[in-house]
Amino acid sequence: MMNSSFRTIVFDGEKLQLIDQTKLPAELCYLVVNDEQDAFQAIRSMKVRGAPAIGMTAAYGLYLGLRKHAHKDHEVFYKELYVQSVYLKSARPTAVNLAWAVDRMVAVAQRHPNDLVATTLERLKSEAESIQDEDERACRAMGVHLLEFIKEDMGILTHCNTGALATSQYGTALAGFYVAHEEGITIHVYADETRPVLQGARLTAWELQRAGIDVTLICDNMAATVMAQGKIQAVMVGADRIAANGDTANKIGTHQVAILAKHFHIPFYVVAPWSTIDPKTQSGLDIPIEERSAQEVIEWGGIQTAPKDIHVYNPAFDVTPHELITAIVTEKGTYHPPFKFL
Missing domain, CATH: 1.20.120.420 (translation initiation factor eif-2b, domain 1)
Structure with missing residues (x-):
């Protein structure tokens, strides 16, 4: 354990x-x-x-x-x-x-x-x-299934926090990192900071460093650069809702990471428990997207970082289309396209 x-x-x-x-x-x-x-x-x-x-x-x-x-x-x-x-x-x-x-x-x-x-x-x-x-x-179980895609000394990009802080223990996407660490497999994790609430910087970096896993924090707009430099061999992210066709809602910014991964021919894995799959939701178009307060964008730690009267759009999630996803990993196993969760 x-x-x-x-x-x-x-x-x-x-x-x-x-x-x-x-x-x-x-x-x-x-x-x-x-x-x-x-x-x-x-x-x-x-x-x-x-x-x-x-x-x-x-x-x-x-x-x-x-x-x-x-x-x-x-x-x-x-x-x-x-x-x-x-x-x-x-x-x-x-x-x-x-x-x-x-x-x-x-x-x-x-x-x-x-x-x-x-x-x-x-x-x-x-x-x-x-x-x-x-x-x-x-x-x-998700961590064990992810070992199929984790190799010695590989670089893995993750977005938001999908670890022990997001679950009861181990996590979803981060579970693979923990299990690999237990097995003595060396990996290099790159964590997007995940604006605007910085779950990657505040949470993912904190828990992985605490566990002794090699982790490097990057700003969200650095993902393309580290991919182009050949530092990333896989992307592993979590999910908040997976539609019947495999479209996946996750923290805002995930969609753009998936597009970059496709461009650089890097596999993009979604990792989530079976309970995250919603067969009643036919596609990503049917997933309700939470919008949060402007304050999260124009302030940080009580310090103003933008004009107070500026117009702000702050969706908490975006939807990654299924065609950008290499595989979806659950505790029941790994699922490849075409996804049909009915």
């Missing part, structure tokens, strides 16, 4: 603790989630981020929020279940894992509609814990 000095998500049966990722890399500290409102705020403010991690946070948040209503009668409790589930799913719209985890929790309650409220709560607690356990196993 991965030897990590931190855990992103820690549940002790009574409360949920999350690394406050807005504090990294300067400070490693945890925030406490006591109910669905705390979970919503942590997800919305990106104190916790990464598609699998926000799904787990929502699942635990739903259980903790409903625990406050343990004394209510059956009808009131179930009404609260549906209200809280809708509320949590609205925190961020693009990552399908959020809705997947919440819907899975609701389905558990619906399968046993005549149970006592206390029994339903225990089932929900167990289901949230199962989601986390399954994520740990899935991440490790």
Whole structure:
């Protein structure tokens, strides 16, 4: 198992603790989630981020929020279940894992509609814990599958953060780096800074350096240069939603990296758990793209970096067309074009 000095998500049966990722890399500290409102705020403010991690946070948040209503009668409790589930799913719209985890929790309650409220709560607690356990196993499996594409001394470009901070352990795309490191395979990781919130600079660089993996931070607009210089032999990124045809939504800037990889004949791999695949979404055109505040673009750390009254467009994600993707790696295995996730 991965030897990590931190855990992103820690549940002790009574409360949920999350690394406050807005504090990294300067400070490693945890925030406490006591109910669905705390979970919503942590997800919305990106104190916790990464598609699998926000799904787990929502699942635990739903259980903790409903625990406050343990004394209510059956009808009131179930009404609260549906209200809280809708509320949590609205925190961020693009990552399908959020809705997947919440819907899975609701389905558990619906399968046993005549149970006592206390029994339903225990089932929900167990289901949230199962989601986390399954994520740990899935991440490790993705890392093992990625070894097929990782060779000694190769350079790999990644975008945003897809590591232990985005999941329960190991990560998705970064899982391959951790497993390679465990196997004694030397790799050289290049991490895009990932504007405007700098998840690559603040998070990916931090966790890989902490793990002893060779990592070099580059600005987003340097990707073409390092590719042209022959420093990159593969690109590995995560995903927030994968459509039935393989179109993939991921952090803004991923699409342009895929275009560059195609130009330089570099394989481009998407790595995500099966829960990220949304067969109900036919193509990338149907994926809702979250837009975030202008403040993320015109300020950093409270320092103004652009005119305050400037017009800003700040989509949090973009969609990489399936024809630019070499393969999609999940815990179930590797999938090559043509992608048909129906």
